[in-house]
Amino acid sequence: MIKVAVNGYGTIGKRVADAVSAQPDMEIVGVSKTRPSAEAVIAGKRGYPLYIADISKKADFESAGIAIAGSVEEMIQAADIVVDATPGGIGAKNRELYEKYGKMAIWQGGEAHDVAGFSFSSSCNFDDAKGRTFARVVSCNTTGLCRIIKLADDAFGVEKVRATMVRRGADPGDSKRGPVDAIVLNPVTIPSHHGPDLQTVLPEIDIVTTALVVPTTFMHMHILQMDLKETGDRDKILEMIKNHSRIGLIKGFTGIKSTAGLKEYASDLGRPRSDLWESCVFEDSVSIVDDKELYLFQAIHQEADVVVENVDCIRAMAGDDITAAESIALTDRSLNFEAI
Ligand SMILES: NC(=O)C1=CN([C@@H]2O[C@H](COP(=O)(O)OP(=O)(O)OC[C@H]3O[C@@H](n4cnc5c(N)ncnc54)[C@H](O)[C@@H]3O)[C@@H](O)[C@H]2O)C=CC1
Ligand SMILES: O=C(OP(=O)(O)O)[C@H](O)COP(=O)(O)O
Incomplete structure (x- = not known):
């Protein structure tokens, strides 16, 4: 032991x-x-x-x-x-x-x-x-980035990544932090620490990240764009996500379009503390544009992943x-x- x-x-x-x-x-x-x-x-x-x-x-x-x-x-x-x-x-x-x-x-x-x-x-x-x-x-955000970028890199090669992190203001049990009524650029400078942080794990990835904080407590939301080296294939990406044990796929029919919907789902699943250990990629957001540009939204439970x-x-x-x-x-x- x-x-x-x-x-x-x-x-x-x-x-x-x-x-x-x-x-x-x-x-x-x-x-x-x-x-x-x-x-x-x-x-x-x-x-x-x-x-x-x-x-x-x-x-x-x-x-x-x-x-x-x-x-x-x-x-x-x-x-x-x-x-x-x-x-x-x-x-x-x-x-x-x-x-x-x-x-x-x-x-x-x-x-x-x-x-x-x-x-x-x-x-x-x-x-x-x-x-x-x-x-x-x-960190939680960097963990979420690592999982999906590695997956895309393994499938098609990643030329570069541009990503924005919409971060929760405080953890649910924390009443000292905010914001209560603001969207805060955090940091106002570009890049945020997440890109360089990802490169401590995947040094070959060209990535620029930006980040801001909003008045929520459950989960961060990532807006991700990756330029692929090879022509992307949406079905292949979705299949790889389905087979990835730490990335979940939020299907359109569930009606879940928000972190609030995910919290309810995690709770209904009976997950301890409503924890979502997996990254949550929204299936309907996964898009290939101009052959080689991959776009998606993913939600990251900061307390769990x-x-x-x-x-x-x-x-x-x-x-x-x-x-x-x-x-x-x-x-x-x-x-x-x-x-x-
Ligand atoms: N809360 C989050 O969403 C995430 C946090 N992290 C990282 O995890 C680390 C911990 O963060 P949290 O769990 O959020 O912090 P927290 O403030 O909730 O918990 C820290 C704990 O450490 C204890 N502590 C403080 N000083 C200590 C000391 N000198 N010796 C022993 N215990 C001490 C506190 O009593 C508290 O229980 C940080 O590096 C944070 O950046 C990473 C991912 C997500
Ligand atoms: O590691 C985290 O976020 P980060 O990847 O944005 O640094 C955790 O959500 C903790 O973030 P915090 O430093 O805003 O408490």
């Missing part, structure tokens, strides 16, 4: 902990919080040993009736590999802790590529993670020798996840 610690039990960390627990070859040895909170209570209810970043806060937890297993340093020592899901910028500061105890670690997309020197996407570079001590799973990638990354780094396809299949099967 691969012993996994999750440092930072928040939006991403709690989902990674649940996904890891569902795997037959992994176990959670601990999760961490900084202060007593609703999520700390949930960690206890899930049976995850709870460790704290600042052990001097132990009394605060105990007076709230929350049992503490020890300090984050103790948690790290108990693990084979640490998934660092602390807020962007904090994770990089934890690197010396992982080095101190000689542990493998995986960071999230809020950290720069340099934190690990290697950025990961299950369907693009699984084998390159093998034997590494450190890796970073690219990176979760399954973290599980594969753990397996690539700390597991038995296994192929990407085998790991992806095992991860998904263990979660009862079949792309829509």
Whole structure:
């Protein structure tokens, strides 16, 4: 069994902990919080040993009736590999802790590529993670871009990509962020970080991305245009999407044309937390123009798509020798996840 610690039990960390627990070859040895909170209570209810970043806060937890297993340093020592899901910028500061105890670690997309020197996407570079001590799973948006661009590149070759990310303003449980009534250019400069971020995984792709933020909480929406090297074939693209285990195809007859419709669908499917681990490509948007231009819309559930990638990354780094396809299949099967 691969012993996994999750440092930072928040939006991403709690989902990674649940996904890891569902795997037959992994176990959670601990999760961490900084202060007593609703999520700390949930960690206890899930049976995850709870460790704290600042052990001097132990009394605060105990007076709230929350049992503490020890300090984050103790948690790290108990693990084979640490998934660092602390807020962007904090994770990089934890690197010396992982080095101190000689542990493998995986960071999230809020950290720069340099934190690990290697950025990961299950369907693009699984084998390159093998034997590494450190890796970073690219951000939710970049994960969505990696999946579909790799697919198009494999099918027809991709000459260049131009994409706009319409980003959610805050996660559903976050009442501090906005905007409440604005469309915010984020960033106002071009390109956004997503293109260069994609190139940390697929360096040969010519890509320019732009991004803005809107007052929603569930999912980002991508407007994608790819110039193909060869003449595109819509039916072939659709077939490849249907066969891709991490890309779902939203069919026109469903009437789903929005992130709201997808949220309802995920909920009706009985997905935990309404999570959509797959990218959601709208079938009717998939269009070939002038033979070689491919257009499509895809929605990305920011809280979910990176979760399954973290599980594969753990397996690539700390597991038995296994192929990407085998790991992806095992991860998904263990979660009862079949792309829509
Ligand atoms: N929320 C999202 O939609 C996505 C987030 N990410 C990335 O995942 C990472 C985590 O983001 P979220 O889960 O959204 O953040 P979050 O704020 O929801 O959770 C972070 C957790 O880390 C804990 N924490 C803070 N400082 C800590 C420390 N020093 N030691 C241990 N725990 C500490 C907090 O208590 C909190 O539970 C970031 O790099 C972010 O960019 C990636 C994809 C999507
Ligand atoms: O990794 C994400 O987005 P990103 O790919 O746009 O950086 C997550 O949705 C977190 O984004 P945030 O930095 O707006 O919280």
